[in-house]
Each structure stands twice: as structure tokens, then as C-alpha cells.
Amino acid sequence: MRALHRCIACSSDDFAARVWGQRPLLTRAAELPRDYSDLLSPAMVDEIIAERGVRTPFVRMAREGTLVDRSCFTGSAGFGAQIADQLDPDGVLTQYAAGATLVLQGLHRFWPPIIDFVRGMTSDVGHPVQTNAYVTPRANRGFDPHYDVHDVFVLQVSGTKRWRVHEPVHHHPLSDQPWTDHREAIAERSGDEPVIDAVLEPGDCLYLPRGWVHSAEAQGDTSIHLTVGVAPLTGHDMAQAVIESLASEEELRASLPFGLAPADAARAEPHAREVLDVLARVIAERQDQLSDLAGDALAKKYLDLTRPAPVRPLATLDAVAALDPQTRVQWRDGLHGRVDYNGSDGADPDTVVLKLPTKSISFPVVCAPALHAVLEGAPVSAGSLPGLDAADGLVVLRRLLREAVLVAL
Known part of the structure; x- marks a missing residue:
């Protein structure tokens, strides 16, 4: 299932035409129906806190709208890990018990289920995506009414949280136009009748375009939600x-x-x-x-602002060593590239260049059909590459594997 369709009950086309960047959308779990426990759960949060060596700035805590000094919940992990800004489970427990919200930032960089989910969301919406988690004690709020400078999908993972959403005071804010520039107007707007006043339960999703004023408060139990942030290109x-x-x-x-x-x-x-x-x-x-x-x-x-699918260096080199004419490989998901013919600009007409975001790789021009084939994204093998025999195909594929362009299946 496409990642976006885990968040909305309508079609992608309908969402793009009626909702995207225009208005909030609340989708209940019963409309989907599914939950998000495979992405994050209370047990997973405890694992991240206690066992993953997470460091700032991948974590912060806030109480009643104010950030908690990081020295209260970070410290050194002792012999062999004497880095002072690692999450300290004891400190997190103390602050959390006192009512502070825990924010796990950039989960798309280190938590495997969310890495895969964010890659799918990026493909679906066509804009950069990232994900944070908010873990809020019962009957507490983490932040004052504010707006975000990016669109968000709020995925309620566990517990419940009441969300109040108000009309924007500054429509479509850019990244350098934070809510603090409109603090008084937001305070006034938050006193109006909300557009949405709803309690999110596990499996519910709330989409908020950037600029919409919102605040949230946990109800009777610990609340965990994921904020999937989308940074629209404008x-x-x-x-x-x-x-x-x-x-x-x-x-x-x-x-x-x-x-x-x-x-x-x-x-x-x-x-x-x-x-x-x-x-x-x-x-x-x-x-x-x-x-x-x-x-x-x-x-x-x-x-x-985006990253291709990660590569596994050890497994990749093993695949290079074991490659044979039947081994199937595929273009690395999310990696952008194109084939340039050097002869078109007066350079060497006997070579062709694979242009990538961080480098360029030259090949004999006879390899052009094979490079176009791998760029199409379907699985290929050395024995099936157009324009090359199996021996030459192995040379090309080994190089593309070493250059982190292809991945072995």
C-alpha cells in the first residue's frame, strides 16, 4: 500500500485537488482502517530511549510550551561512549514524570520502519518529507498554539490527544517566517472558535497545511503521535x-x-x-x-533535501564479488541520474557520462543503451543488458554497485 494512503481515505487525485495546501483534513481510523503500531509503539519508544544511544539534536523535551534544558536529560554513556549529549534514560524518566513532552526528531534517519515509510511518502507527495515523534504524559501539553512552516500529517500512534485547529494568521509561511513573528495574532486567533476541535485516537490522521494555527493536549493516557512534515517547494x-x-x-x-x-x-x-x-x-x-x-x-x-535509499557497504561488496550473468540488480531507489553524451558539447564523442547528484561516471559510448536500461528502474542482469555481452555487462554492473548506483536484489 502507498504510504500516503495510510494517512488519507480519499484518492491521491482528490487530495491534491481539494485538500493539499488548502485546508485541514481529519481522517478517522475507521475510514482507513488501520493503525501505525508498525511504525512506532510505546515499547519502541522505550527501546530508542534506553538502548539506541540517541544524541541531540535528535531529541528534545518541552514542558508547558517551554523547552527543557538538555543537560537535564542527556549525559555521557560511560566507558567507550563518553559523549556528553546522549539521551540519559534516568533524566528522561525524571522530566517525563514531571510532565515534559519527549520529542524524537529525525526518525527518518535512524528508525528503520520510518525510514521506509518516509521514502514512500516522499515518492507519493513529490516534496521532501521528514518525521518526528511526540510523546506526551497524560493531561499535558508540549507547546503553545503555533503554526508550522511545513505541512504535516499527524498520525496518532497510541493514547489520545485533543487537537484544536484555527484559521491561519499568515497564509503559506516560508521557512524563514516562523510563528513567533505573529505571536500576538496567534494568541488572539486561538481564542476564536476552532475549525477543528477533535480528540485523535490510535489510527487517526490529521493533515494540516503550513500556517494553520494548532495546539494539542494529551488526555487520560500517555499519547504518542508522529508528525510527518512535508517541506513544499514553492x-x-x-x-x-x-x-x-x-x-x-x-x-x-x-x-x-x-x-x-x-x-x-x-x-x-x-x-x-x-x-x-x-x-x-x-x-x-x-x-x-x-x-x-x-x-x-x-x-x-x-x-x-532528500536522500536515496541507504546502501549496505558490506553486503554490496559481497554482491560485487559474487556477481554472475544471472544476478539481478536494480537502480537505487530515490537516486536521481541521467545519461549525458559528451560528444554533444564538443568533448570526447567516444564516451558517455552517467550524471549523479554528487558525481559523474564515464563509460565507453557503447554502454549507453545499458545505462538507459538500468535508469528505467526495472531489475536487470549482466546477461540481459542491451548492447553488451555478459562479460562487459559484468564490468559495468560491478562498477555501478561499487559507486552505490545499483543495489543487489
């Missing part, structure tokens, strides 16, 4: 890329008049109009080129 990201690309325009690099005194708005305004006129003309003249640049910049940002 039109502002594309506009920034366009503006940065205009550094090549001589007119825009030229100094404004001597003695401008920009604090005097009346004197600066005519020059601002001139700049806007230049921008409008350049954008009109270079529309296709700027469109390509903006698309490339968006792709780069996406790649910077």
Missing part, C-alpha cells in the same frame, strides 16, 4: 532562482546613481521602476531559458 523558490540567474545581466549589475540616499523613498522610487522595467524586459526576452533555469534550481533543492 513558486518563491523558482522566483529566487530566476533572480539569481539575472546576475549575468550587465544592466542589473550596474551601480545605482551616486548620492541616491535610499532611505528617501521618494528619490529611490524612480530607480526602482527602472529596475522593474529591466526585469520585465529581460524575463520576456529570456523566458524559455529562465524557465529551464528555474526548473533546474527546483530539482537541485529537492535533491539537497
Whole structure:
């Protein structure tokens, strides 16, 4: 089952058209029906705290809207692990018993079930995804009413929690527009009638677009929920890329008049109009080129914020040693690449380059059909690669395994 469909009862198309970035959506467990105990559970939380050597900043604690000093719940783990910022189970117990919420951050980086789930969500929504867990003692709240600068799917794992959701005071906030910039407006808005006032039970999911004001309070039992955060790529990201690309325009690099005194708005305004006129003309003249640049910049940002499926170094080298013409391998999930022909830009026409986010790998041009085949994502073997015999196919696949491009099945 697709990861997104563990969170919503409607179709992906319906969610995209009616909900995404527009309004909250509460989906009850009975509509799905399923729970999230395979992703996290109270026993798993105890294991993470007691046995996994988790360090800051992968953990924080908060009580009644205020962060707890990390020295209260971290410390050295003794001989062989003398690192001072590891989770101290004794300290966590003390703070948690006193009413502090435990926040496990970046679970998509170290907890296997959530690593797989987040990879699926990233594929489904097409934007970067991360996951935190919030463990709240009975009848306590962790944070004051606020908004997030990313969309969230709240997955109730165990216990219950009451959520109050209010209309935004600042729609579609960017990452550098935190809720603290609107503290007074949020306090006032939280006194209004909420759009949603509901108790989430295990298996329920609440989707909140960025900017929607919310607060949550555990009810009678310990509450654990996952916050699946989505960092949407925006039109502002594309506009920034366009503006940065205009550094090549001589007119825009030229100094404004001597003695401008920009604090005097009346004197600066005519020059601002001139700049806007230049921008409008350049954008009109270079529309296709700027469109390509903006698309490339968006792709780069996406790649910077996401990670492909992890590779297992020891198993990979074992697979390289054991590779035969029938061994099936596959493109690494989430890794982006393309085939470039060097001859198109005047370089060596006898080679072809596999372009990856962090490196480029050159091959003889005869390997191009084989590289296109592995890029398609279906399992392949050395004996089935187009344009190569089995011996040459083994050479190519061994190299792609060593370069962490392919994974053995």
C-alpha cells in the first residue's frame, strides 16, 4: 500500500485537488482502517530511549510550551561512549514524570520502519518529507498554539490527544517566517472558535497545511503521535532562482546613481521602476531559458533535501564479488541520474557520462543503451543488458554497485 494512503481515505487525485495546501483534513481510523503500531509503539519508544544511544539534536523535551534544558536529560554513556549529549534514560524518566513532552526528531534517519515509510511518502507527495515523534504524559501539553512552516500529517500512534485547529494568521509561511513573528495574532486567533476541535485516537490522521494555527493536549493516557512534515517547494523558490540567474545581466549589475540616499523613498522610487522595467524586459526576452533555469534550481533543492535509499557497504561488496550473468540488480531507489553524451558539447564523442547528484561516471559510448536500461528502474542482469555481452555487462554492473548506483536484489 502507498504510504500516503495510510494517512488519507480519499484518492491521491482528490487530495491534491481539494485538500493539499488548502485546508485541514481529519481522517478517522475507521475510514482507513488501520493503525501505525508498525511504525512506532510505546515499547519502541522505550527501546530508542534506553538502548539506541540517541544524541541531540535528535531529541528534545518541552514542558508547558517551554523547552527543557538538555543537560537535564542527556549525559555521557560511560566507558567507550563518553559523549556528553546522549539521551540519559534516568533524566528522561525524571522530566517525563514531571510532565515534559519527549520529542524524537529525525526518525527518518535512524528508525528503520520510518525510514521506509518516509521514502514512500516522499515518492507519493513529490516534496521532501521528514518525521518526528511526540510523546506526551497524560493531561499535558508540549507547546503553545503555533503554526508550522511545513505541512504535516499527524498520525496518532497510541493514547489520545485533543487537537484544536484555527484559521491561519499568515497564509503559506516560508521557512524563514516562523510563528513567533505573529505571536500576538496567534494568541488572539486561538481564542476564536476552532475549525477543528477533535480528540485523535490510535489510527487517526490529521493533515494540516503550513500556517494553520494548532495546539494539542494529551488526555487520560500517555499519547504518542508522529508528525510527518512535508517541506513544499514553492513558486518563491523558482522566483529566487530566476533572480539569481539575472546576475549575468550587465544592466542589473550596474551601480545605482551616486548620492541616491535610499532611505528617501521618494528619490529611490524612480530607480526602482527602472529596475522593474529591466526585469520585465529581460524575463520576456529570456523566458524559455529562465524557465529551464528555474526548473533546474527546483530539482537541485529537492535533491539537497532528500536522500536515496541507504546502501549496505558490506553486503554490496559481497554482491560485487559474487556477481554472475544471472544476478539481478536494480537502480537505487530515490537516486536521481541521467545519461549525458559528451560528444554533444564538443568533448570526447567516444564516451558517455552517467550524471549523479554528487558525481559523474564515464563509460565507453557503447554502454549507453545499458545505462538507459538500468535508469528505467526495472531489475536487470549482466546477461540481459542491451548492447553488451555478459562479460562487459559484468564490468559495468560491478562498477555501478561499487559507486552505490545499483543495489543487489
